Amino acid sequence: MKCPKCNSDLMPTIRHKIEVNYCQSCKGMWLESKELEQLEDEVFDFGEHAKGTLVFGSKPTTAKCPECNALLKRFRYRLNDLEMEFCENQHGYWLDDDEDTRVLELMKKEEVDMQRKLLAEDKWATTLKHMRSRSFLSKVRDLFH
């Protein structure tokens, strides 16, 4: 599998408890989508509060899905101020250079502020697991239609 940004080989790596395909030259990572069991809904309340949680990316991308070569589309997951690209054919997501670490730092800060019991790293892992589910990918895809 090749990196959509710099065409280097992607290496399977575990980062922050999550398996990703990591690019050692540009430090980006590809997250394949997975068929997942339904996760606890209370962690992800996409009800009224979550309106506008997912937003369009305004900039078109030139990066291609490592699996099907379709152009990736950019969107923003506002809850964690996370920008990522995804394949419309539901193959997965691309995260830029150390984006996961940046978001994890934000979560750690929030954890201190809110004195949450859930560890930031677990929360990150759960968030990504959720994002890799088919149902979430469909939600993201709906944004663009």
Ligand SMILES: [Zn+2]
């Ligand atoms: Zn790369």
Ligand SMILES: [Zn+2]
């Ligand atoms: Zn694809």
